Amino acid sequence: MTVGIGVIGAGMIGQDHVRRITDVVTGAEVVAVADVDAARAEEVASRVHARALASGQDVIDDDLVDAVVVTSWGPTHAEYVLGAIEAGKYVFCEKPLATTAEDCLRIVDAEQASGRRLVQVGFMRRYDAGYRAMKQVIDSGEIGAPLLMHCVHRNRSAPESYHSDMAVQDTAIHEIDTIRWLLDEDIVSAQVVKPRRTSNRFEHLQDPQFMLFETASGARVDLEVFVNCRYGYDIQCETVGETGTVRLPDPESVWVRGAGQLRANVVQDWKQRFGAAFDLEFTEWVSSIEDARPAGPSAWDGYAAAVISDATTEALHSGHVVSVLLKDRPAFYG
Known part of the structure; x- marks a missing residue:
């Protein structure tokens, strides 16, 4: 077919x-x-x-x-x-x-x-090999119940059209879905802290931003969004459990020793970092159509991400901790 x-x-x-x-x-x-x-x-x-x-x-x-x-x-x-x-x-x-x-x-x-x-x-992080390995460790119970998660999302630069709300709605939205998927529970509150702003940004932009989330079980997640870091495209994640930790690996790169230095390359854009994840995402989507058994991120996941994004955007402007109010999940979505 x-x-x-x-x-x-x-x-x-x-x-x-x-x-x-x-x-x-x-x-x-x-x-x-x-x-x-x-x-x-x-x-x-x-x-x-x-x-x-x-x-x-x-x-x-x-x-x-x-x-x-x-x-x-x-x-x-x-x-x-x-x-x-x-x-x-x-x-x-x-x-x-x-x-x-x-x-x-x-x-x-x-x-x-x-x-x-x-x-x-299209939440393609779920198809990245490193994130999938991390989820396997968390689900196995090897590190005990997750207590904390630390996330970083850095871009080399952002265009003038990029505004402060987009740090949540276009950038952090990937981590919002990934947090829910990795921990298999919903986010119940959001807060945004505004650090000193980098000089490498347009005047209208709050950059970086530091987002704080709480999950239904009480786990705490922090997320740094920094879209003008200047050095590359840097995605990091570490989950701290009761008996151990699991950390997302850096993209594969050779290490070069010479002239008194040890260095490795940093990827520069999202295509380079997540190209393989996009490929697998579409490969599995087509297979699910052939089998008539869709299994990827659902419409409910899209709804949940939107509600959490709205709450986080409100927190950015209000400075308050904002509760996330989701409808009850229908049995249709498992």
Whole structure:
């Protein structure tokens, strides 16, 4: 079986996924592409011998499209995900699932009404080899009950269009999902501490930010978000348990000794750091479609991340500890 995939959104991440589905994943092919820029859709589609369609809804309605990938502008995600559910088609949506928690709930309700799991959200950290090894250790009980988690998310630089809320909504959102997944419990409160700001940033931006989370069991998590660190793209995570710790490994790099120094390279961007995770994410997603058994990050995970993100953004502006108020998780999502 070859899964025909329609891609809605032909920007940077959309083009990367078109390449990935074509060159890396087996059992799937891109058959249709749509973008608000019709010329760009034509150009991207022509690379893989697909058809450029006029709109995202045309992609969803196309008979050759078995599954949909949504990589369009965030505020359009809910419309296209809901359209795919209505059409009974599997849909992979890059984060965010929707730009409001209310729209995320609409998707959750629509998916439940359909009676099938159709939605997967693009939280690719779950497919990284290091994170998967860390989860295996935590789940095994080898380090005892988790008590603390320390996380770091650093980018070399951020463009002028990047604003303070994006540190939560676009950057920390990956850690928010990863924390829930690694510890297998929800975050119940959020706080943001504002350290001294780096001089290497635009005036409108609070950078770095220090976020503090509490989970339902009382575990405490701290997260440093620093998007103008200047030296590279640096992702770190350590979980401290009752009887031991587990730490995310650094990306593989040779160590060079010479001239009185010991040095290793630091990766410079997210593509370099998580390229293999993206590849595995799509490989497993296509396999789950073939088996009709979706197992990746769900619409409920997208909803939970949105609510936690909203609470953290409120904490950034208020300076207070803000409670996270999630609906009860439906049995549909296990």
